[in-house]
Amino acid sequence: MNVIRLSILMIVVPGAVCLTACRKDTSGPTATADPPVSFEVDPAERNALKTTPHDPVVGFDHVQSKPFFVTRRTAKITQFPCAVCHETPLTAPAPAEVVNRGMHVDIDLHHADSATMSCATCHNYADLSGLRLLGGDIIPFDASYRLCSQCHFEQAQDWAGGAHGKRLAGWQGKRVVMNCADCHNPHAPALGSHWPVQKPEIP
Amino acid sequence: MNTEKTRFTFGDLMVRCGFATASEKTHTARQGDTQGGCGNPRPQTGASCSCSGGGACNGGGNPPGGSSLTAKPVTRRQAIGAMVGGALATTAFAASSLSPKTSDEEREKTLLKWQEYFKDNFRLMSDREKAETIQRLERLAYLDHATDVKIKATGAKPGVLFGYAFNISKCKGYRSCVDACIKENNLDRKSGMQYIRIFEMENGKMDIESGNAEYDHPVPAEGHFYMGTQCFQCANPPCVEVCPVGATWQEPDGIVVVDYDWCIGCRYCEAACPYWARRFNWSEPEVPAGEVNANQHYLGNRQRKKGVVEKCTFCVQRTREGRLPACAEACPTGARVFGNLLDPDSEIRYVLEHKQVFRLKEELGCEPKFWYFMD
Ligand code: SF4
Ligand code: SF4
Numbered sequence: 381m382n383v384i385r386l387s388i389l390m391i392v393v394p395g396a397v398c399l400t401a402c403r404k405d406t407s408g409p410t411a412t413a414d415p416p417v418s419f420e421v422d423p424a425e426r427n428a429l430k431t432t433p434h435d436p437v438v439g440f441d442h443v444q445s446k447p448f449f450v451t452r453r454t455a456k457i458t459q460f461p462c463a464v465c466h467e468t469p470l471t472a473p474a475p476a477e478v479v480n481r482g483m484h485v486d487i488d489l490h491h492a493d494s495a496t497m498s499c500a501t502c503h504n505y506a507d508l509s510g511l512r513l514l515g516g517d518i519i520p521f522d523a524s525y526r527l528c529s530q531c532h533f534e535q536a537q538d539w540a541g542g543a544h545g546k547r548l549a550g551w552q553g554k555r556v557v558m559n560c561a562d563c564h565n566p567h568a569p570a571l572g573s574h575w576p577v578q579k580p581e582i583p
Numbered sequence: 584m585n586t587e588k589t590r591f592t593f594g595d596l597m598v599r600c601g602f603a604t605a606s607e608k609t610h611t612a613r614q615g616d617t618q619g620g621c622g623n624p625r626p627q628t629g630a631s632c633s634c635s636g637g638g639a640c641n642g643g644g645n646p647p648g649g650s651s652l653t654a655k656p657v658t659r660r661q662a663i664g665a666m667v668g669g670a671l672a673t674t675a676f677a678a679s680s681l682s683p684k685t686s687d688e689e690r691e692k693t694l695l696k697w698q699e700y701f702k703d704n705f706r707l708m709s710d711r712e713k714a715e716t717i718q719r720l721e722r723l724a725y726l727d728h729a730t731d732v733k734i735k736a737t738g739a740k741p742g743v744l745f746g747y748a749f750n751i752s753k754c755k756g757y758r759s760c761v762d763a764c765i766k767e768n769n770l771d772r773k774s775g776m777q778y779i780r781i782f783e784m785e786n787g788k789m790d791i792e793s794g795n796a797e798y799d800h801p802v803p804a805e806g807h808f809y810m811g812t813q814c815f816q817c818a819n820p821p822c823v824e825v826c827p828v829g830a831t832w833q834e835p836d837g838i839v840v841v842d843y844d845w846c847i848g849c850r851y852c853e854a855a856c857p858y859w860a861r862r863f864n865w866s867e868p869e870v871p872a873g874e875v876n877a878n879q880h881y882l883g884n885r886q887r888k889k890g891v892v893e894k895c896t897f898c899v900q901r902t903r904e905g906r907l908p909a910c911a912e913a914c915p916t917g918a919r920v921f922g923n924l925l926d927p928d929s930e931i932r933y934v935l936e937h938k939q940v941f942r943l944k945e946e947l948g949c950e951p952k953f954w955y956f957m958d
Contacts, residue, residue, distance in 0.1 A: 446928045535958075542930025543750070543938055543956070546917045550905035551929070563917065571916060573801045576758040578765065580796055581775040 429549050434556045435522055439529075440540035448540075448555040451548070451562060453521045459483060460521070462508035470505040490568035502527055502566070528560045692726050695719045704829060705736075705842045705881060717881065724886055728870075732877045734885050737903040739836035745897050745952065746837075746924040747911075748934040749811055752958040753918035756781055756802035756809040763913030764813075767898060768884040769876055771868035778862065778895040779813045779910060791943065811918075812943065813910070814839065814860035814895035815951030822852035822861060831892075836903070837924075837952055838896050840882035848890040857947050861894045897921070924952070 433452040454460055465483065491497060504512040511519050511527050519526055529536030538544035539557065546563070548556045560566070702708070702716050717734045724732045761779045770776045782794030786806050794810060803809070820839050823831050830845035831852055853861040867889040879885040880900035887893050898908035902921075906912075911919040922931035934940065938956040 444928070444933075538933075538937075538958070541933035541937060542920060542922070543748075543934045544753075544917060544958075546914075547907070547930065549907075551902065551907050551911075551922045552905045552926075563915070571755060573755075573803055574757070575800075576756055576781075576798070576802050578758050578761045578777065579799050580761070580777050580780065582780075582797060 429554060429556055432548060432556065437525070437540065437557075438523075439526060440536075443537050443540040444542075446555070448557060450522075450525055450557055451559050453524055453559050453561055456562070457521060460509070466508040469507065487567050490570070491566070522559075524566070525560050528566070688726055692723065695723050695726075699723070699844065702844065704845045706829075706832065713881070720881075720885065728872060728875065728886065730872055730875045730877065732875065732879050732885070734879045734881055735900060736881045737900075739834045739838070740903065741835075742923075742925055743836045744924045745816065745902060746922065746931045746935075746954070747815075747897065747908075747952065748920040748931055748938075748940065748954045748956055750916075750918040750920070750958065751808055751810050751955050753916045754781070754809040754811060754914075755916055755918075756783055756798065756804070756807075757915060759913045759915055760811065760910035760919065763909040764895070766874065767876055767901070767909035768895075769868075769870045769879070769886060771864065771866075771887075772871065772874075773869040774864075774866065776862050776864075776868070778860070779811055780859070782810045782812065783807050784810055810955065812858055812860070813953075814856075814897075815858055815943070815949075815953035816897060818950035818952060819948060821855040821857070821949060825851040825855040827851065834882075834899075838882075838899055838902075839894075840896055840899065841892055841894065842882070843885070843887050843891045843893065846891040848892065850892060852892055857944050857949060858951070861892050863892050864889050 433455060434449040435452060437448050437450045459465070500512075501514075502511055504510040504518050507518070509521075511521060511524060513519060513527060514530055525536065525539070529539075535544050539560070545560075546558045548558065564571075699716065699719055703712060705713070708716065713736045717736060720734055721732055724730055724734075758779075758781055761777050761781065764770070764779050765772075765777060768778065770778070780796045782791055782796050783798040783802075783804060784791070784794040784807060786808060788794075791810060791812070798804070816833075816837050816839050818833075818837065820833060823833055823839060827849060828845060828847055830847065831839065831841045833839050848863070850861075850863055853863055864887055868887050870886070875886075876884060878900055880896075880903070883896045883899040898906075898910075902908055907921055908919075911921040920930050920934050922929035924931060924935075926932065934956055935954065940954040940956045942951050942954055
C-alpha cells in the first residue's frame with residue numbers, strides 16, 4: 381500500500397517531497413522490535429515490597445478473583461499494643477470528649493455523628509488490641525479494611541478492583557495495596573486541604 | 584524490525600554536513616521508517632520510484648552535482664567512518680587556532696558530537712548502534728553536565744498496552760504529581776517546564792477551556808473539582824501524523840515517543856496535539872547537577888537540548904520495568920490508575936468495566952488512552 385502511494389506521488393507530483401512517503405505508516409503501533417523479555421521488577425521496588433509487611437486480602441473474591449495483598453497496620457500504629465496501657469477491659473462506652481484527653485489527645489472524632497457510631501462501634505472493649513465487626517467477630521488491626529467495608533462497601537469494592545486506593549511498587553507482578561487507614565485517619569477520614577506545590581508558569 | 588542498513592550516498596552526506604549548495608539539495612530524506620522505508624533520492628525526471636519498500640533501495644536519481652563517488656553507495660556508518668577523522672581534524676584545528684589550550688576532553692567531546700550528529704533515527708539503529716550511541720550519550724552527559732547517567736533502550740514488551748485513568752472526584756489539586764514528574768523526567772527548571780496540567784474547574788462545568796491551571800490557594804477549593812491533563816498517548820495520534828521527519832512515533836506498547844536527536848523542532852506536532860501535551864525547548868534545558876535523575880531512557884527522560892520537542896511518555900524508563908509512572912506513585916489521593924489494558928485483571932480494566940468513564944474531546948477521534956472517571 382505504501383509502495384503504491386509512493387509511486388503515485390512520484391509520478392503525479394514530481395515536486396513533492398519524498399519525506400512524506402518515506403515516513404512510516406502511522407495507522408497503528410510499530411512492529412515489535414525487541415525479543416520478548418520477561419518482566420523484571422526494579423530491584424528497589426522489589427525491596428519496597430519485601431520491607432513492607434503485607435497479608436493476603438480475604439473476602440473480596442466476588443470483585444477480584446486474583447489473590448492480592450494489603451499492607452499491615454500494626455507496625456505503623458505508634459501506641460501498639462493497646463494492652464500496654466489498657467490492662468483491663470473497658471466497660472462503658474466512652475464519649476468522644478473523654479477520648480480526646482490523655483494519651484489520645486491526637487484523636488479528634490470527625491467520622492459519623494454520635495448517634496451512628498461511638499468508639500465501641502469499631503474497638504473491641506474486651507481486648508483493645510483488636511477490632512470488632514458489627515456482627516461481633518474480632519479482627520486484628522491489620523485487617524481493618526474489613527471493618528471499614530461494612531459501611532463503605534462501594535469504596536471497598538472499588539478498592540479491591542483497583543479504582544480506589546493505591547497500589548505499592550509496580551503496575552504488574554504481586555499486587556500489594558495500601559490499607560484504608562494508611563491514607564485515611566479512621567477518626568477523621570476526609571482528606572484535608574493544603575497548599576498545592578509547583579505553581580505552573582504557562583507561556 | 585527492518586535491520587537492513589539505510590544507504591546514503593556521498594551527496595546526501597554533503598548536504599547534511601552543509602557542504603552542498605542549495606541547487607545540489609535534491610535529496611535530504613531522513614528516514615523514519617521501520618516498515619520498509621525508501622531511501623531514494625527523489626528522481627528529477629519524474630520517473631516513478633522503483634523502491635520495493637525493502638529499505639535498501641538506492642534509486643537511480645543521483646544528484647546532478649554528485650561525483651563518481653555516488654555511483655558506489657556507502658552505508659551511512661561507513662561514510663561517517665571515512666569522513667569523521669578528517670572533519671574532526673579540521674574542527675580540532677579550528678578550535679586550537681582559537682585557543683591554544685584545547686584539552687583532550689574538548690577534543691573527545693567534539694568527536695562524540697560529530698558521531699552523534701551522523702547517527703540514525705532510533706528505529707533504524709541496530710542493537711550495536713544503539714549501544715554505541717548510548718555509550719556516547721552517557722559520556723557526553725558526564726563531559727557536559729558532570730553527571731553519571733545510565734541510559735536504557737528497553738523495548739516494549741509483547742502483550743502490553745498502557746492505559747491511564749484519572750478520578751476527577753478524588754483529585755484534590757495538590758499537584759504532587761507535577762512535582763514528581765519534574766524530578767523524574769529531568770524537566771527544564773529554568774523555564775519551569777511541566778508535562779502535567781491540573782485544571783481547577785467549577786462544579787457543573789465540563790468545558791476544560793474554562794478551567795484554571797494557575798490556581799494558587801489552598802486546595803481543594805470550595806465548589807471546584809480538578810482535572811489533570813498530560814500526553815494521553817493517543818492510539819490515533821495526530822502529532823505523529825504531522826511530523827515531517829518521523830521523529831515521533833507510537834511504540835507497540837502504545838507510548839508515543841520522540842527521538843530528540845531526530846527532531847528538527849518544527850513544532851508541527853505541538854500544533855497538532857489537541858490536548859496541549861507537547862513542550863518545546865526554547866532554550867537549553869537546565870537541571871541542577873545534584874537533581875538529575877540518572878535512571879534514563881533513550882526515548883524518555885534523558886537530557887534534552889535546545890530546539891526540540893518533548894512530552895510525557897508515561898515514564899517509559901519506569902513503566903517498561905514494571906514500575907508505576909512517577910505521577911501515579913506520587914498521587915496522595917489515589918486518583919491515578921495505571922496499568923496494562925490487555926490484562927483483564929488489571930486495575931485499569933476494572934475502572935473501564937465498572938466505572939462511568941469519558942475521554943477529553945472524544946469527538947476528534949484521536950483515541951486517547953487516558954480516561955476520566957468518577958466515584
Ligand atoms: S495527547 Fe497530544 S502529544 Fe500525546 S499522543 Fe495525543 S496528540 Fe500526541
Ligand atoms: S517538532 Fe514535532 S513534528 Fe517537528 S520534527 Fe520534532 S517531533 Fe517532529
